[in-house]
Amino acid sequence: MSEQHQDHIAEVRQFFWRNYVSHSIEGGLFIGGMAFLAGDTVMPSMIKSLGGPEWLIALMPVIMSLGFMLPQLLTAHRVEQLQWVKPFVMFTGIFQRTPYLAAALALFLLAGTHPMLTLAIVAATPLVGGIAGGLSFSAWIELISKIIPERRRSSAWAVRYIIGAAIGIGAGSVIRSVLRDHPGPAGYAMLHLHASAFLWLSYLAFAAIRETRKPPGIIATPRGLHENLRSLPHLLRSDIQLRRFLGMRVCGLGLNIMIPFLAIYALRVTGHDESFLGHFVTAQMTGGIIGNLLAGYLGDRYGGKLPVFIGRVLLLALSIAAVVNRSETGFVVIYFTLGFAVFLENVGATTLSIELCPHDRRPTYMAFISAVIMPCTLLAAAVSTVVRVATGGIALAAALSAALLALSFYFLVRLREPRHTRAAAAS
Numbered sequence: 001m002s003e004q005h006q007d008h009i010a011e012v013r014q015f016f017w018r019n020y021v022s023h024s025i026e027g028g029l030f031i032g033g034m035a036f037l038a039g040d041t042v043m044p045s046m047i048k049s050l051g052g053p054e055w056l057i058a059l060m061p062v063i064m065s066l067g068f069m070l071p072q073l074l075t076a077h078r079v080e081q082l083q084w085v086k087p088f089v090m091f092t093g094i095f096q097r098t099p100y101l102a103a104a105l106a107l108f109l110l111a112g113t114h115p116m117l118t119l120a121i122v123a124a125t126p127l128v129g130g131i132a133g134g135l136s137f138s139a140w141i142e143l144i145s146k147i148i149p150e151r152r153r154s155s156a157w158a159v160r161y162i163i164g165a166a167i168g169i170g171a172g173s174v175i176r177s178v179l180r181d182h183p184g185p186a187g188y189a190m191l192h193l194h195a196s197a198f199l200w201l202s203y204l205a206f207a208a209i210r211e212t213r214k215p216p217g218i219i220a221t222p223r224g225l226h227e228n229l230r231s232l233p234h235l236l237r238s239d240i241q242l243r244r245f246l247g248m249r250v251c252g253l254g255l256n257i258m259i260p261f262l263a264i265y266a267l268r269v270t271g272h273d274e275s276f277l278g279h280f281v282t283a284q285m286t287g288g289i290i291g292n293l294l295a296g297y298l299g300d301r302y303g304g305k306l307p308v309f310i311g312r313v314l315l316l317a318l319s320i321a322a323v324v325n326r327s328e329t330g331f332v333v334i335y336f337t338l339g340f341a342v343f344l345e346n347v348g349a350t351t352l353s354i355e356l357c358p359h360d361r362r363p364t365y366m367a368f369i370s371a372v373i374m375p376c377t378l379l380a381a382a383v384s385t386v387v388r389v390a391t392g393g394i395a396l397a398a399a400l401s402a403a404l405l406a407l408s409f410y411f412l413v414r415l416r417e418p419r420h421t422r423a424a425a426a427s
Helices: 003-014 016-035 042-049 054-059 063-069 072-079 086-109 115-135 137-147 150-181 185-207 225-230 232-238 240-252 255-270 274-302 305-324 328-355 359-391 395-412 418-426
Strands: none
Touching: 003 016, 016 137, 016 150, 016 185, 042 054, 042 115, 042 185, 042 255, 042 274, 054 255, 054 359, 063 115, 063 359, 072 115, 072 137, 072 225, 072 359, 086 115, 086 137, 086 185, 115 137, 115 185, 137 150, 137 328, 137 359, 150 185, 150 274, 150 328, 225 232, 232 240, 232 359, 240 305, 240 328, 240 359, 240 395, 255 274, 255 305, 255 328, 255 359, 255 395, 274 305, 274 328, 305 328, 305 395, 328 359, 328 418, 359 395
């Protein structure tokens, strides 16, 4: 091992716990803050209460993710050339968090006199915040890959999600009380204020991260935007692991056909008002904590594929259960399972995505993955809307979700665990 490699390892070890803790707290505060505006429970109901159309309701669970995906390819080639990426992430983080305060003010001040403007501002908030975050997403991933060693990344993601889920459990109680005591725009404005406070606390935690240098020997070929975009078809043709990963991820988006209307359907079946959404959020976050504990252990020890596999099995079962269940307890269990499985899968998929990428092209790989997923996410939302309008129920949506989740196993079982591949090559 060269002296440069030894110096790099020593630097990562020197700041490991500081960075591990700061990274975990930052993510936990951000995720926990967003639980006050949960995309698959609170946001669809809020948009519905503000008079939003069915297609907009269907977009709510994924609209922030769409924002994240849109701009990544525009900056990936630049990120590959950066030695220090944290300043870029800090700058865009300001614009990622500011819209939530603007939405709170709109709900407080404009909802009564300008309802359509308020609806537009509230619906655009996660999209605008997502775009700001997406500009530096590949830089953020590059930062995490530098400061957190491979065999600690799964647990780092899991700890982030556990902190976020713990805050989310408290958020569930806040949602119940706020929407019960302040129904309508005023209550949703208060939830935006709660979310905004946690998002800015997460910014302070991120500022405490100490960026380390790139590992020696990783030299990215300078490329312009056009040249980088032209290289993408070759990446897809030449990397079968990437194709299998994309197939698995795209089919997994089928869950988004059913999820946007699950909370609305559950409230209708059980006869509860919007305040009962807090119970669903609490159950979902409780499941998330347990799912993350398992994902962190499995991911650090075995890699990301196993957590994804377990999560997919549970999501497939959940899609079937949503159709046959009619009880209040059953829906709480469904949301618990949703949190458990989604967080389990998120940890595994994030770990897989980082580890299957070549180090010198990781920003471009991550941006390309997002670029492929984006139109498929929109398609899932469109299908969800059409099914909802055409049937008014959840059975067909759940069946489509289950079918696509089942298809995802075709790609998942063929995807090789990157750690096993590297170990075999080394031996």
